[in-house]
Amino acid sequence: MTMAMASIPPPCSQQDGPTLSELMTALPIATLVVRPDNSIADANVRAETLLNMGRAAIVDSDIARTLRMADKGAPFDIWHSNKPIAAYDVKVHIGRMAEMEVDLMIAPVTDHEGWRIVSIHSQSQARRIGRHTASGGARSAMGAAAILAHEIKNPLSGIRGAAQLIESGNDGRDCALTQLICNEVDRIAALIDRMQDFTSDRLPECQPGNIYPFLDRATEISQAGYAKSIDIIKRYDPSLPFANMNGDALVQIMLNLLKNAAEALEDVDRPWIRVETAFRHGVSVVVEGGKGSAALPIEILVVDNGAGVPDHILDHLFNPFVTGKRDGQGLGLALVDKLVRDMNGIVQYSRDREAGESTFRILLPMGAM
The missing domain is CATH 1.10.287 (Helix Hairpins)
Incomplete structure (x- = not known):
């Protein structure tokens, strides 16, 4: 039986703030509300534009037919999953449009089992977070x-x-x-x-393991060399489960990120680097090659108080030979990106201008116990 959407509250006064309907309309990203039976309950204006369909034609239609996967042989179905999923560089047939490449973000609605919010990014953001694939x-x-x-x-x-x-x-x-x-x-x-290092498609052998010995090895090597005058702060989650990873690859990733941070701190009076770990619920990605979805709850942060990445290279930060350093070769972050992707993880960069902090964030899958 098709569930009905909860009634939209009447327009509020300006002091009460915008209604749910007004918020949906204002969202700058194509957004759909999906019921447990996979029928679409609501769509915003951006979704109408992207699908080239009116709201009346979208509502009550099947999400799997409105967003048709181009890879029909994929052995998984993202529309029958109750987990948050981020599907990058997915080829789909959207509404009445021809095949196109998008990013899909699917988020379950808390306390409403089966209900999901689907956002469609028509211009892929995968390269910005380092999850682009080799064409x-x-x-x-x-x-x-x-x-x-x-x-x-x-x-x-x-x-x-x-x-x-x-x-x-x-x-x-x-x-x-x-x-x-x-x-x-x-x-x-x-x-x-x-x-x-970039010319091989051979993936590293991954297995469940404790990340901390490898993080400690990388920080010790860094403090014996290029980071010897920098305070490295460790904030580890002691209850973190094993990650599915390759130890040598993780050490190389951390060495490159710590070296990158140390070089960004050359002109800072009181330089520091902070290495943090945490368990993050609700982050999943579609595994390349149609192998299903994978949760990425193991988070590693490398934070520094340097000047950050120049704005003009942000969109290409993880590409080879892209660098903001005068004597840089632009290979360190590209290698980080490759090694993280080889372990089915993702790497992101962000800048908190108010706090004056730059952060590289790695998310890795959890190892089976």
């Missing part, structure tokens, strides 16, 4: 980069060997010049090694 063109570029890296490293080895032979045959003369050649060859080889 066919990107995969071709990755393959080309792997070949190029291999071909460059071979002659580099010959150049370095030749410089060492020259140095040994000159009785130490021109030592500075030959050493310069060796140093530059080593620098280029190291850069290529870092680039090769």
Whole structure:
């Protein structure tokens, strides 16, 4: 039996604030209210525009028919889940529109079992939070980069060997010049090694584990080097369950984020970095490849009191070779993004201007006990 929407309260006075109907109308994102039987109970103006349908045609229609998944072979159904779900870069047929790529946010309504709010983001926000996937063109570029890296490293080895032979045959003369050649060859080889981290689709082996030994190892390495003059504060949740993760990958992620934070604090009088953990209920994402949805309750925060990321690179923050640093290579955050995605997690950046804090937030799946 189809459930009816609760009656909308009469218009309130200006002092009482806007009504529910007025709030729905004002929402800047296409929003649908869905009943337990998957019929649509309400739609705002933005939803009418996006679906190219009037409200009368949308209300009471089946959500699965109004938002039709392009991948019909997917073994899961997001419309029959009672969990919050964030589905990024999903290809759907919307209303009377052709196929398009969107982000879908599905939130259950508290104390009303089966009722959900569905918001549709027509311009994908996935790249902003680091959950973009490699397209066919990107995969071709990755393959080309792997070949190029291999071909460059071979002659580099010959150049370095030749410089060492020259140095040994000159009785130490021109030592500075030959050493310069060796140093530059080593620098280029190291850069290529870092680039090769992006050229493999092989996923790290993940298993349930305690994240704290890996967080501690990363902070100890940081404080022995680039963060030795920075106060690193730890705020750990002692009751945090195991995460499904790869320990080596997590250490590399933390080292890159701590190094990024330390470099942002070079001109700060009293620099600090705070590493926090927490358990967050209600965050789920659709796993790539149509493998269902995954909850991401394990939260790791790396917070600093630096100047933050320049506004002009925010939209491309996790792309390779994008950096706001004069001497930066733009590979550290791109590697963080890749490693987190390989563990079916997400990474986000935010800036609290009032508090003067920048935060990188990692969300990882919980490991099965």
